[in-house]
Amino acid sequence: MSEESFLPEAAAPSQSAGAQMTFWAVVVAFFFFIRKFAGLIKEHLLARFFGASPATDAFKVIYNSIIFNVYARAEQLLRPAYLPEFVRQREQEEGRGWRLLGTMVSLVVVAHLVVVTALLVFARPLIRAMWPDLAANPQAFELATLLLWLMAPALVFYSLSLLPELTLHAYKRFTLPAVAEASYNLLVVAVLFVGVELLWHPGHPRAILAAGLGVVVGGISRLLIMLPGLWSKIRLLRFSLAVRRVPGALVVLGLMPPLLLGIATGMLRPVVDSMVCTRLGEGMYAALDFGRKLSDAGIMILPLAVSLVVYPYVTEWAAAGDRQRMSDSLLWMTRALAFLFVPFSLGMVLLAEPLVRLVYDYQEFKEADVSKVTLALMCYASGLFVYAVEGSINKWYFALKDTWTPNWVGAVWAMAHFVISVGGGLYTSLGLAAVALAYPLTKAGKVLMLYLMIRPRLEQVPPRQVYPFLGKLLVASGVMGLCVWWLGWAIDPWVEAWHPPLAAKLLRLLVLTGVPGGVGVVVFLVLAWALRIEEVGQVWAWLRGKMKRVLRRGR
Secondary structure (H helix, E strand, O other): OOHHHHOOHHHOOOOOHHHHHHHHHHHHHHHHHHHHHHHHHHHHHHHHHHOOOHHHHHHHHHHHHHHHHHHHHHHHHHHHHHHHHHHHHHHHOHHHHHHHHHHHHHHHHHHHHHHHHHHHHOHHHHHHHHOHHHHOOHHHHHHHHHHHHHHOOHHHHHHHOHHHHHHHHHOOOOHHHHHHHHHHHHHHHHHHHHHHHHHHOOOOOOOOHHHHHHHHHHHHHHHHHHHHHHHHHHHHOOOOOOHHHOOOHHHHHHOHHHHHHHHHHHHHHHHHHHHHHHHHOOOHHHHHHHHHHHHHOOOOOHHHHHHHHHHHHHHHHHHHOOHHHHHHHHHHHHHHHHHHHHHHHHHHHHOHHHHHHHHHOOOOOOHHHHHHHHHHHHHHHOOHHHHHHHHHHHHHHHHOOOOHHHHHHHHHHHHHHHHHHHHHHHHOOOOHHHHHHHHHHHHHHHHHHHHHHHHHHOOOOOHHHOHHHHHHHHHHHHHHHHHHHHHHHHHHHHHHOOOOOHHHHHHHHHHHHHHHHHHHHHHHHHHHHHOOOHHHHHHHHHHHHHHHHHHHHHO
């Protein structure tokens, strides 16, 4: 049974593309929320079991800089090049699209087998060369080596799972890939908890290997969960490395050279940041990553869902030459994400310390760790809106068959990132703050350039749709920020009177985050309604329509 048969009336194929995109964005966002919640539990468990320790440094350096980095760059390479060409080949003949899929599967497997073999053979010299300060600690060096040996083979399955995901997206089937992504994080959490508590036990010098084992199990499951969604057409799959004989294969490969530039610079970001932080001291990279993961919790749900869902539609409009719909949808996406993430970013910056304590401050997590992670979170959270729109604006370029522009722009700003991270981190008193600020500052520069450069290629947006909205949004967000800051300051002495039992601590932290945050949301929405920001009216109209339909069914 196809996913379309599960569509509600409001998102049936006969309805507008906007209704369909909204429906699927909500569905995908739901599963992404589960994924991100599981990811926060994973970070909580790492902080609880290991704190910002050399063992945590070893896992985060290997996972972020190698395992997830390779997977993310494979996605960056395949999504822009493979998905549009698969759609075009499938429209001509179903078998042509599946021959292209078989060829891409073959190429991905061969390429990753080469990478994995190199990682296994050169694990020790690679770690010594890239992270000499980490390698100087014998315990951390041994753990990093074992983690790399354990997780590297899973890269084949983890990266291969991208092709079923992209193929399902090409058919506008989004649920199964979202389920697979959520299951990945859930399994990592389950294996980490069971491994530490039952296999290695807390305090064991190699207990961090449970986290690596979780990555292996999660990566394999991500691939297996999506395969049933393609099973009905699997007979069309033909594996081949003869790219010249497969329609569309050379087109896909021809789109990749500009992407490789972006991949090369993108892979260097976490590597450079990890090298700087390991030189700043033990636990500094773990603190940086704890802060980054907490800020990502607010950004990797709805924006990513919108980015994934909108891409097939924008590709179709670009192929039809419909510049007006591309322009309208870009404006809609930007305004919607600004309405959500400008105030959210401000609130997260103001509530950074209680948020860090709520998620991480248990057992092995020390007071010094709280200060470092809070600083990193405040820096990262300042750029939430920028991160939200970056993934989507790239899709408009890719839909126009332009893989060059977003990647050379990204490469230029990645160079600026290295200058800020290395120069500010090692040669100024900013230290960790410089490393964390490098990301939002350079992402903001990249996004601004991409918006300016795409304007001539789309229909022009009237200024009245931009500047009044921006002014109203800043006013509402500013007043909200003042309320959140004042409430946090006012209730802090009151909750400080509560003392350490775990239940009291949790309640205190929930009050410190929930009360100012909840009041801030109400203040922002009331001001947005009073200032007549259109997005509030649209949300209210949608909710009112839903309530009317529910009441009609009740009768």
